[in-house]
Amino acid sequence: MTVSTLTAPESEDALDLLETGFKQSGMLTLVGRCEVDYEGRATSHLPPGDRLVILKSDGTLLVHRDEQRTPVNWQPPGCTHTACLDDDRLIVESTRTTPHEEVTITFDTLDQVSLVELDDASDLSLEGSEEDLRQRILADPDVLEAGFQPQMTERETAAGAVDIYGKDADDTPTIVELKRRRVGPDAAGQLNRYVDALERDLSAERTVRGILVAPSVTQRAEELLTTEGLEFVSLSPETADSAHSTRLTDFETDR
Amino acid sequence: MTVSTLTAPESEDALDLLETGFKQSGMLTLVGRCEVDYEGRATSHLPPGDRLVILKSDGTLLVHRDEQRTPVNWQPPGCTHTACLDDDRLIVESTRTTPHEEVTITFDTLDQVSLVELDDASDLSLEGSEEDLRQRILADPDVLEAGFQPQMTERETAAGAVDIYGKDADDTPTIVELKRRRVGPDAAGQLNRYVDALERDLSAERTVRGILVAPSVTQRAEELLTTEGLEFVSLSPETADSAHSTRLTDFETDR
DNA sequence: GTCTATATCTCGAAC
């Protein structure tokens, strides 16, 4: 790895390093007092202040303040970065098309500019995703409900693809919607759309069961499930926890 | 603004600067070869590679690769950062509670460590949000539909708060759901939940109209609107376009 | 390219 750093550089020297970085496809970081203008999907203006600006080799731009996880301004990968001088002030621009978006950063002062080459061939491995929850149910369908038989994942309906489609112990068509964390009304509405669509698709008076699988539900989501005749089963992506399932209509008798 | 930078430092010197930064509540940046472990809402492991690590004074942690807009690992504001040495390797930890989450970064090599104080009192101003679309309709309800009368924003129903509630020219209760950009099935489902809930709330055979306002809709969302008896009106947050087209004649007669 | 849904989403506001 190589690091080239300028401390409190003149604009001209900063520009040189930036243009070197654009050619070498390295990552550039700038610290200084700047103002930021954005125009594209929306429009924004950020008055002068101290920020950390990051220009990645893939065309990503990040402008970070000393607070928040989210950058105050940014540009997604694929953008074209350019830099120039205007009356001795360094100006960095990032543009893209489809949609047209443009971020302009005007520096009053520069405290540090660095060019870094980052070698990174590793991939992140992550556990606890919705996919893990799917695998858990497919590996042992009984954790969902005794006698459940998965038949398809991503089964298409007029309203979209269903996470798991199968039949219950009574051979009733069953739609399973998976969420890795506690769910609100949106997930209940999503499942409801799938059930409605599949009942139309099957064009029969046959009932389709809809089961929402998540660690837990909010009160309002639970009400929605009840009024729509949908069900809930508590399951987490982690295999550690055991399945504790409850049908909403049976709440009172269960407890 | 003050910047203190160490280039290819020994672990001990890096640790000193980190602890200075933790006390001063400045922003710390580290560049080096490291591996990252995360445990909390999910679990992840990132094998060794070169990355840029940012520790903000508000407790935010960011681990950035040379690609992507999203950090490969992170911690939200409010976390506690600590650093220590293990067999001459620098280890940075970030923890929080509720929920318990922990990120551990183990550095093989350090190429640069910086401590920066960022003064930034400015606020971002942004135009083109859903709020702008709301203001546009409230300022001139006719852009939605001739005779529409807004009565409440954020009107509560059993399914949640409605963006704009009002009456149309025939005094029919009308729910307006606003989106600043092209919408998919989720927005149609959201509007549908509100309409269903309000019809139950009013407990009458009275029909409630539901109008989705957005620049455009996807095909599937349009189908959903149709089957649910909902409507769509094309409007954007920007006042420039349509105020121009729709109201120009009125403006002229007004003046 | 568009569409659809997930995400350790983040963030703010309301209760």
Next chain:
DNA sequence: GTTCGAGGTATAGAC
């Protein structure tokens, strides 16, 4: 604290 919905969401997968 939880809940809910917006976001210039970003990102991946499918078509």
